[in-house]
Amino acid sequence: TLEQALALYTQDSRDAFEAALLRISDGGLPEQLELCFYRNSGQRIWVQVLIELDRREGLPPRFVALFRDVTREREANERIELLAHYDRLTGLPNRFLLREQAENAIREANERGQVLAMLLIDLDGFKSINDSFGHATGDNLLKLASARLHQHLRNSDLFGRFSDDEFIVLLRDLSEPEDAGHVARKLISALGEPLRKDHVTLKLGASIGIALQGEGLSDFDSLLRAADAAMYAAKDSGR
Incomplete structure (x- = not known):
């Protein structure tokens, strides 16, 4: 039955399919949707469906x-x-x-x-470690730095890699402007934790610049x- 078939689909896909049926039954034109379901193995499948009323x-x-199965096309587009x-x-x-x-x-x-506050984070000492121990070690440090940022930020905060050894964090909906400084100090401490690599202890530092949204600082570039x-x-200043 239709109900049994739809039970395999995600809630979003079921909602979209049922909404399309309502629109078409009310005199709407045929519709084409992309829907998603999961096989028992956990494999995600995407299908393109054309619906019309005879x-x-x-x-x-x-x-x-x-x-029509469009899983490969969808996965290629996602890549x-x-x-x-x-x-x-x-x-x-x-x-x-x-x-x-x-x-x-x-x-x-x-x-x-x-x-709102923007934090620009630069990893001190990264270039020296990258040059001395090789790009593989440098890559591991960057992945470690991103993981430590993730561990110490809220779900509502935005962050990403801005350049080779620079990250940007956007702290949203802060209770007080001073909270940005508290977060920055916490991140500096986390990023400064030593890393053991092949019996060698590597230590990064971090310099963080803070810009608070306000008068004259109301867009990405000015911040x-x-x-x-x-x-x-x-x-x-050595901080």
Whole structure:
């Protein structure tokens, strides 16, 4: 039955399918959807379905649905999307997706009057370790740094890899502006924890520049310039 077949699909797919049936039964045109279900093995399957209502004279109206497996096409598109928007090494948003996400968050904070801060994080000593121990070690350090950031940030915060050894964090809806400094100190401590590699102890440092959204700092570029200046000031002061 239709109910048994739909039971295999995700809730979003079931909702979309049932909504399409309602629109078509109310006189709407045929519709084409992409739906997702999971096999018992856990494999995710995508199907493209064309739905129309057969209204031929002399026959009771009935829905006709044509299904086509588009899993490979969908997965190929997802791989392209992944390469375009995510850093291949760390799996974090790259600078392009990060900018897009940040601009949306900044606009939302402006509209709601929320406190938002941008943190620009530079890994001190990374280039020296990368040159001395090789790119594989450097890559491991970057993955470790991204994991430590993830562990110490809220789900609502945005972060990504902005350049070789730089990360950007966007702290959203802070209770107080001073909270940005508390978070920065926590991240510096976490990133400074030593890493054991082949009987060698490697230690990174981090310099963090903070820019608070406010007068004159109301878009991504102005916040980035202010955070960059603050980060170099932190380097010069040894913090």
